[in-house]
Amino acid sequence: MSDLSELPSQPAPETGAASLRSALAPAARSRRAAAEPFVWPMPPFASYPPAEPQREPLAVEIEGRSGNLMSGLLVALEPAAGIARVQVPPDRVSLPMRFDQIRRITLQAPILPLSRREGLPAPAEPLSEAQAQVLEHHPAQPFTVHLAGGGSFGGVTVGHVENEVGLFLFMPLDDRGAVQCSLLPRAAYDRAVLGERLGALLVEEAAVTPAQVEQAMQIQKRSRGQKLGEILVARQIVTPDQLLAALDKQARMPMVRLGEALVALGYLREEQLHEVLGQQVSERVQPLGEVLLERDWVTPQQLRVAMARKMGYPVVNLTNFHPQNEALARLPLETARVLEVLPLVHRAGRLVVAMQDVSRQAVLEQLAELSGCAIAPALAGAGDLKAAIERAYADLPVPVDPEAADTPATLPAATAPASSASTGSPADSSRPAGEPREAEGVRAGRDHPVQQLLVTLVADAMGKGASAIHIENHPSEDKLWVRLRRDGRMEPHTELPGRWRTGLMARIKSLAELDVAEHRRPQSGRLAFARLMPQHRIELRVTTLPTHGGMEDIVIGLPTRLKALKFEALGLSAPDQERLGALLERPGGGLILGVGPAGSGRTTTLLAELSRLNQPERKIVSLGERLEATLPGVRQIEVDARAGRPMAAALQAVLQADADVIAIDGLRDVDSAQLALEAAAAGRLVLATTTGRNTAEAVQRLLDLGVDRWLLGDTLQAVHAQRLMRRLCSSCRMSRSAREPEIAEWIEGHFHGGHVEAAEEAREQLRADWLIRHGRDGKLRRYHSAGCERCRGTGLRGRAVAHELMFVSRELRRMIRAGAPAWNLHRQALQEGLRTLRQDAVEKMLAGLVSIDEVRTVSD
Numbered sequence: 001m002s003d004l005s006e007l008p009s010q011p012a013p014e015t016g017a018a019s020l021r022s023a024l025a026p027a028a029r030s031r032r033a034a035a036e037p038f039v040w041p042m043p044p045f046a047s048y049p050p051a052e053p054q055r056e057p058l059a060v061e062i063e064g065r066s067g068n069l070m071s072g073l074l075v076a077l078e079p080a081a082g083i084a085r086v087q088v089p090p091d092r093v094s095l096p097m098r099f100d101q102i103r104r105i106t107l108q109a110p111i112l113p114l115s116r117r118e119g120l121p122a123p124a125e126p127l128s129e130a131q132a133q134v135l136e137h138h139p140a141q142p143f144t145v146h147l148a149g150g151g152s153f154g155g156v157t158v159g160h161v162e163n164e165v166g167l168f169l170f171m172p173l174d175d176r177g178a179v180q181c182s183l184l185p186r187a188a189y190d191r192a193v194l195g196e197r198l199g200a201l202l203v204e205e206a207a208v209t210p211a212q213v214e215q216a217m218q219i220q221k222r223s224r225g226q227k228l229g230e231i232l233v234a235r236q237i238v239t240p241d242q243l244l245a246a247l248d249k250q251a252r253m254p255m256v257r258l259g260e261a262l263v264a265l266g267y268l269r270e271e272q273l274h275e276v277l278g279q280q281v282s283e284r285v286q287p288l289g290e291v292l293l294e295r296d297w298v299t300p301q302q303l304r305v306a307m308a309r310k311m312g313y314p315v316v317n318l319t320n321f322h323p324q325n326e327a328l329a330r331l332p333l334e335t336a337r338v339l340e341v342l343p344l345v346h347r348a349g350r351l352v353v354a355m356q357d358v359s360r361q362a363v364l365e366q367l368a369e370l371s372g373c374a375i376a377p378a379l380a381g382a383g384d385l386k387a388a389i390e391r392a393y394a395d396l397p398v399p400v401d402p403e404a405a406d407t408p409a410t411l412p413a414a415t416a417p418a419s420s421a422s423t424g425s426p427a428d429s430s431r432p433a434g435e436p437r438e439a440e441g442v443r444a445g446r447d448h449p450v451q452q453l454l455v456t457l458v459a460d461a462m463g464k465g466a467s468a469i470h471i472e473n474h475p476s477e478d479k480l481w482v483r484l485r486r487d488g489r490m491e492p493h494t495e496l497p498g499r500w501r502t503g504l505m506a507r508i509k510s511l512a513e514l515d516v517a518e519h520r521r522p523q524s525g526r527l528a529f530a531r532l533m534p535q536h537r538i539e540l541r542v543t544t545l546p547t548h549g550g551m552e553d554i555v556i557g558l559p560t561r562l563k564a565l566k567f568e569a570l571g572l573s574a575p576d577q578e579r580l581g582a583l584l585e586r587p588g589g590g591l592i593l594g595v596g597p598a599g600s601g602r603t604t605t606l607l608a609e610l611s612r613l614n615q616p617e618r619k620i621v622s623l624g625e626r627l628e629a630t631l632p633g634v635r636q637i638e639v640d641a642r643a644g645r646p647m648a649a650a651l652q653a654v655l656q657a658d659a660d661v662i663a664i665d666g667l668r669d670v671d672s673a674q675l676a677l678e679a680a681a682a683g684r685l686v687l688a689t690t691t692g693r694n695t696a697e698a699v700q701r702l703l704d705l706g707v708d709r710w711l712l713g714d715t716l717q718a719v720h721a722q723r724l725m726r727r728l729c730s731s732c733r734m735s736r737s738a739r740e741p742e743i744a745e746w747i748e749g750h751f752h753g754g755h756v757e758a759a760e761e762a763r764e765q766l767r768a769d770w771l772i773r774h775g776r777d778g779k780l781r782r783y784h785s786a787g788c789e790r791c792r793g794t795g796l797r798g799r800a801v802a803h804e805l806m807f808v809s810r811e812l813r814r815m816i817r818a819g820a821p822a823w824n825l826h827r828q829a830l831q832e833g834l835r836t837l838r839q840d841a842v843e844k845m846l847a848g849l850v851s852i853d854e855v856r857t858v859s860d
Contacts, residue, residue: 038077040107043159043170043179046345046352046376047113059108062086065101065149065188074105079165080633081616082185099166099185103147106182111170113177114348140172144193145184160194167192258288267298289357294731316344316354317381318388327351330371333393334456338463339363342380342389349373354380354388366462369538372530450507453500457482458529458540461493462558467599469493469558471508473501473551480504487726487796488599501551508554512542520546527556567612570605573835573843576805583717583807584613584685590717591680593667594689595698601724601801602689603665609687610634613661621654623647624665634663647672655679664688670705677707680715694837695719695806696826699816713817719806723837725844725854727798728783729791733848735781742782742852743767749855750842774846783848800849802841802858806834 037053057073062084064070072088084102085094144154145167158179161168166186170179184192259277262268276291292298327343330351336342341363345352351373355363358377367375380388461469466484474481478498483490496504509516512525527540541557567581583592592609594602603624610620610631620634630636639650647664648671654662655675667673667690680686692698698719703709738746747763770780785795806829808816815825830836835843841858844850 038079040181041161041163041168042111044161044376045159046347046350046378047115047177048111049114049117050349050374057087060086061106061108062097062102063104063106065103067103071108074107077105077165080614100187102185103188104182104184106180108180110173110178110180114350116176116178117348141194143169145169146190146192148188148190157194160192162192262292262298268292272297289360316378318342318354318385321354321388323392328392330373331367332452332455332459333389335370335459335463336389336393337386338460339367340385340389341367342385342392343371344378346373350376352376352378354378354385356380356385370459370462450503453496453504454508458556458558467558469556471504471554471556473547473553475549475551487799488724489726489796505552505554508542508556509544512540514542514544519550519552522546565604565608565611567608570608570803571801571844572803572805573840576803576835579807580718580720580805581612584609586717589680589683589685589715591677591686591688591712591715592717593698593702593719594687595692595695595719595721596689596723597691597693599724600722601799602722605720605722605801606663606665606687606689607631610661610663613685618660619658620661620663621657621659622663622665623650623654624663635659648675651675651679655682659684661685661687666690667702670707673702673705673707674711677711677715681711686715692721694826695721695804695834696822696829699825700822703816703819709819710817713813716808716813716816718808721804721806721837723802723841723858724799725802725841725850725858726796727800727849728851729785729788729795729797731790731797732785732788732795733783734786735783735848738780738782743780745852746780746842746845746855750839752836752838770846780846781848782852783845784851800844800854802837802844804835804837804840807832 037055039051039053042048042051054074054077057075060072060074062070062072070088072086073094075085075087075094077084082099083096084099084105086097087094140156140158142154143157143160144152146152155169155171157169158172158177159170164186165183167184167189169182169184171182172179259268259273263270263273276288276295276297321344323342323344324346327346330346331341331343331353339355341353341355343351343353351367351371353367353375355377356379358364358379364375364377367373457469461484464484464486466486468485470481470483470485470490472481472483475498480496480498480500482493482496484493485491506516508527509523511531512527514523514525523544525542527542529538529540538559540559543555543557545553545555547553568577570577572580580592583590594605596602610622614620614631614633616633620631622631622634622636623639624636625639637650637654639645639647647666648669651662651664651672652675655678662676662679662684664672664676664686665688667676667688676686676688690698690701692701696719698721699712699716702712747766750766751762771778774780785791787793787795791797806812806825809832812825812828812832815828826834837858838855841850841855845852845855
């Protein structure tokens with residue numbers, strides 16, 4: 001079956017979902033393991049259940065590109081390969097069908113709202129009318145899909161989801177919320193228009209006549225810059241109220257992009273949107289709404305109107321709305337304060353939260369991770385959100401713990417010291433001998449004081465974007481100091497009374513499965529936070545550090561939520577980006593080495609490179625000690641020498657697994673390094689990271705490990721070193737004309753460590769080049785940030801990266817084979833045009849991304 005257009009003209013006999021499943025399920029199950037289960041989206045409203053992976057074959061109707069229909073069982077959907085595996089009666093074997101053969105896949109089984117699903121647990125408390133309205137919010141909206149190759153079709157959908165797979169529509173089956181899901185693969189359509197056109201709505205509302213709309217459209221064609229609504233208002237054909245009313249009706253269905261909504265409402269121009277989206281691609285620091293507010297291009301009220309009217313989110317009156325206690329219990333008070341969200345309703349795995357800006361995707365992801373629920377955002381309407389949060393949690397009943405009845409709920413007392421012979425938590429010391437250990441979740445109430453403190457510390461730190469919590473003992477002051485590492489720097493967080501010391505330290509060590517009685521040796525472990533709070537499914541890294549006086553410090557490493565950046569967003573110079581991109585796509589394999597100290601962003605760069613390479617025609621395997629992000633289509637292997645899964649053994653297995661690309665996050669021993677070189681020599685592309693100061697020293701490091709220098713010289717294609725620098729806050733960044741001594745320092749920094757012929761001439765040429773690229777009014781600028789509320793008064797927010805890329809030329813290969821020292825390799829690379837870490841840092845300083853202080857921290 002090469003194309004659906006070649007199917008018999010007569011459709012398959014009508015077969016119900018149940019009979020299809022019973023007839024074909026045995027053969028279908030043989031193919032189930034061929035791919036990871038696909039997660040079919042649900043309508044994006046709290047009234048529907050969360051999405052779940054496909055575990056069984058699904059009865060579907062498939063429409064081919066020529067319009068022919070067929071019924072069958074969808075065994076698996078493999079987006080990475082662009083394939084749907086389908087069984088068509090009477091065949092008992094599934095066949096792969098390419099996405100480019102398919103126009104539409106429609107699931108036969110209806111999707112029911114939560115209010116109509118049987119077998120759901122009853123809510124812990126009755127729903128009020130306001131709570132029920134939030135759960136029953138599922139507006140419908142007309143749509144038109146313009147198909148690839150011409151033609152279109154339309155209908156009505158209850159929400160939609162568009163991602164890299166395609167467009168998912170949810171057509172209503174009745175007036176009580178039942179819908180049917182259809183998938184249009186990306187290749188099947190050019191664009192989709194959701195909502196009725198503005199002109200038609202205005203005619204329907206009797207605000208204009210068809211002739212007036214036609215007249216305005218003719219003006220629009222000539223002006224090309226104005227929206228239809230702007231023209232109608234300017235010509236006094238409709239009033240602003242009429243226009244907003246029409247837009248409100250147009251926006252009965254949510255889930256359009258915020259920028260598009262602002263443009264459609266006339267609050268933002270197209271060129272402004274394109275400019276700020278370009279900034280986001282290069283910087284990826286702030287959400288779109290924050291950037292627009294900083295530039296004063298929109299007001300907070302306009303953002304809210306866009307989200308409510310054009311994106312369809314329900315608006316909740318916080319003055320009259322009473323949140324469910326069950327919902328409030330899913331999120332600690334401190335987390336709600338920091339993230340500025342108020343849990344409203346919890347039902348069947350979904351948590352509805354009210355927030356000011358529903359476009360804060362990072363916050364939504366963090367809420368899902370902390371609560372263990374699918375998050376459905378709503379807009380905070382009337383009433384102060386911060387006051388509503390305090391009011392709701394103040395009314396939340398606190399469970400009474402008989403063992404801690406005398407302990408204030410807001411300030412838990414210390415737990416009794418652990419026995420020197422104890423290997424469990426302090427709570428275990430009172431457990432009679434022979435009594436079975438209770439489950440952590442069941443016993444959580446007994447540890448409520450320490451539990452609440454630990455939950456609060458972790459939630460607050462994650463809400464502030466910290467990467468680690470440092471709990472430090474200061475016996476002379478009888479205090480525990482808590483500091484956070486944020487954006488690479490330490491900052492004070494809070495102080496705790498000394499009486500917390502024993503209980504808190506013992507509890508953390510117990511949860512991380514460390515020896516509670518050991519105070520003299522460093523220990524490290526992992527803390528599954530779900531043992532403390534079942535809904536918080538995150539893992540923390542715990543390290544203990546013995547200090548003087550028999551005390552200990554504890555460092556809690558917080559989970560990183562890395563996302564694969566676009567390759568173009570790494571911040572490479574245009575020539576380096578072009579050359580590295582060509583190397584990644586170059587056939588024939590080879591080794592590309594990423595270098596930098598711990599915390600320099602090597603893994604993020606590796607993910608961006610893999611994201612560029614991630615195509616269905618390539619088999620990609622990634623190895624690392626921690627899986628800090630997942631990439632669809634990339635096979636990821638977690639290695640752990642202590643658990644009997646060393647890197648070398650895993651790499652040896654991968655070499656036999658027919659991979660095209662191998663990514664190694666952490667090349668530390670000679671066996672792994674030698675195997676990586678052998679893989680590169682065999683024609684595979686190997687992307688590896690290791691520690692080192694710069695590109696030349698990374699080559700020296702591999703030679704010092706003992707790898708074959710001839711093999712290294714033959715396979716090494718490029719070395720990429722990088723450093724993270726703290727970025728100036730864009731909200732309070734200012735500039736002034738640079739003074740001559742400052743410019744002289746910058747020029748010296750550019751040439752630092754490099755041999756310069758005709759030094760004076762080179763300096764003048766460099767200065768002229770800077771003026772062309774970075775000058776303003778014929779002068780270079782010095783940037784600085786005074787500090788503001790957004791950057792917590794530091795003047796710094798986010799990170800920038802300094803890059804150094806050494807591409808291995810024929811001469812460099814000869815020198816590597818000869819075992820040349822690092823300084824010789826570095827000098828040769830400079831002569832071939834290498835831009836050093838320091839030089840790249842100076843360039844980013846001139847562009848206003850970082851300060852001169854950050855440049856001084858970067859050494860070549």
